Amino acid sequence: MPRAVAGPEIERLIQLLARLPGLGPRSARRAALALVKKKDLLLAPLASAMTVAAERIVTCSVCGNVDTADPCTICTDASRDARTIVVVEDVADLWALERAGAIDARYHVLGGTLSPLDGVGPDDLTIDALVARCAGGEVSEVIIAVNATVDGQATAHVIMDRLAGLPVKVSRLAHGVPVGGELDYLDEGTLSAAIRARTPL
Amino acid sequence: MPRAVAGPEIERLIQLLARLPGLGPRSARRAALALVKKKDLLLAPLASAMTVAAERIVTCSVCGNVDTADPCTICTDASRDARTIVVVEDVADLWALERAGAIDARYHVLGGTLSPLDGVGPDDLTIDALVARCAGGEVSEVIIAVNATVDGQATAHVIMDRLAGLPVKVSRLAHGVPVGGELDYLDEGTLSAAIRARTPL
Numbered sequence: 533m534p535r536a537v538a539g540p541e542i543e544r545l546i547q548l549l550a551r552l553p554g555l556g557p558r559s560a561r562r563a564a565l566a567l568v569k570k571k572d573l574l575l576a577p578l579a580s581a582m583t584v585a586a587e588r589i590v591t592c593s594v595c596g597n598v599d600t601a602d603p604c605t606i607c608t609d610a611s612r613d614a615r616t617i618v619v620v621e622d623v624a625d626l627w628a629l630e631r632a633g634a635i636d637a638r639y640h641v642l643g644g645t646l647s648p649l650d651g652v653g654p655d656d657l658t659i660d661a662l663v664a665r666c667a668g669g670e671v672s673e674v675i676i677a678v679n680a681t682v683d684g685q686a687t688a689h690v691i692m693d694r695l696a697g698l699p700v701k702v703s704r705l706a707h708g709v710p711v712g713g714e715l716d717y718l719d720e721g722t723l724s725a726a727i728r729a730r731t732p733l
Numbered sequence: 734m735p736r737a738v739a740g741p742e743i744e745r746l747i748q749l750l751a752r753l754p755g756l757g758p759r760s761a762r763r764a765a766l767a768l769v770k771k772k773d774l775l776l777a778p779l780a781s782a783m784t785v786a787a788e789r790i791v792t793c794s795v796c797g798n799v800d801t802a803d804p805c806t807i808c809t810d811a812s813r814d815a816r817t818i819v820v821v822e823d824v825a826d827l828w829a830l831e832r833a834g835a836i837d838a839r840y841h842v843l844g845g846t847l848s849p850l851d852g853v854g855p856d857d858l859t860i861d862a863l864v865a866r867c868a869g870g871e872v873s874e875v876i877i878a879v880n881a882t883v884d885g886q887a888t889a890h891v892i893m894d895r896l897a898g899l900p901v902k903v904s905r906l907a908h909g910v911p912v913g914g915e916l917d918y919l920d921e922g923t924l925s926a927a928i929r930a931r932t933p934l
């Protein structure tokens with residue numbers, strides 16, 4: 533068994549860093565070393581940024597975005613089109629669409645997709661809240677921007693069924709999204725094109 | 734130009750995370766998102782571990798290791814062989830040898846290698862301090878465990894010249910180390926074998 537290579541403070545830092553996506557045990561050690569070597573330039577500022585984030589970041593009770601305000605900056609931005617809601621699986625997808633500057637609308641974060649094998653049913657997602665937002669009268673269009681996976685498309689159909697009868701137009705992203713692909717990995721041009729060419733359901 | 738996708742607190746977190754080795758801009762966003770989604774389980778503990786590390790971690794004035802004590806835990810560990818010093822370029826190499834459990838000796842971190850092209854000369858490394866440690870009388874063997882690169886081997890020769898005349902046996906790692914390879918990427922067996930088969934210079 534490998535020995536601990538540094539004091540408990542550094543070992544704990546390595547263990548926590550290794551839990552970040554994209555960092556394995558070895559790269560977590562490299563990251564920890566880079567941090568302790570750049571104590572004033574990187575470690576202290578990052579510690580402070582994380583402390584601020586941990587204290588101030590909340591989940592938006594309207595759309596599910598993460599921000600320091602509830603409702604979030606997007607939900608309270610009067611310059612955005614409040615009649616259009618883009619439905620995404622995850623905050624990462626919201627960020628990807630915002631980075632692309634794909635649309636100036638509001639969002640709704642589902643919190644995942646239906647996944648019978650994993651025991652994720654409609655009640656585990658924020659579908660009820662989406663229906664309630666659409667029933668309020670202000671929303672006229674819902675763009676379902678879920679991943680082009682089997683679970684994503686099944687989720688899109690359930691949402692479409694739940695919105696049937698409400699006075700909202702429902703569309704999905706155009707088939708610019710590669711089958712089986714995930715939004716967060718697409719380039720901005722593809723995301724923008726997929727929003728522009730959205731097709732009615 | 735992509736828009737900022739979140740409040741300034743999250744953007745700052747992303748920017749700082751992107752400066753860690755192994756994380757690019759995209760994986761820094763994923764890491765930031767993972768952090769804010771696991772606020773209590775990951776973000777807050779990591780913020781606190783970093784704050785503790787920033788406050789407590791120092792560079793050992795004897796060997797150049799990073800630790801919360803100066804002299805470091807290794808330098809003050811009476812169970813270690815104080816007569817043998819393993820000379821490494823970087824703290825990452827010290828960690829790699831310790832993980833391998835390759836030897837129970839003390840270390841000396843050079844802080845790099847000689848690199849005329851980058852303007853790194855002998856005075857930019859801790860060679861004088863190494864000579865002083867070896868002149869104290871307690872040290873009987875120096876194992877030069879620098880990378881098997883051209884700069885590393887040139888550095889080894891300069892160190893050997895500086896130690897000539899002192900009553901210390903100087904050796905280098907065995908040729909188990911791949912030519913051009915870096916210590917930190919080697920498996921533990923290779924590192925241990927290279928220590929065992931060290932050859933006199």
Ligand SMILES: [Zn+2]
Pocket residue numbers: 592593594595596597603604605606607
């Ligand atoms: Zn919101």
Ligand SMILES: [Zn+2]
Pocket residue numbers: 793794795796797798804805806807808
């Ligand atoms: Zn030390």
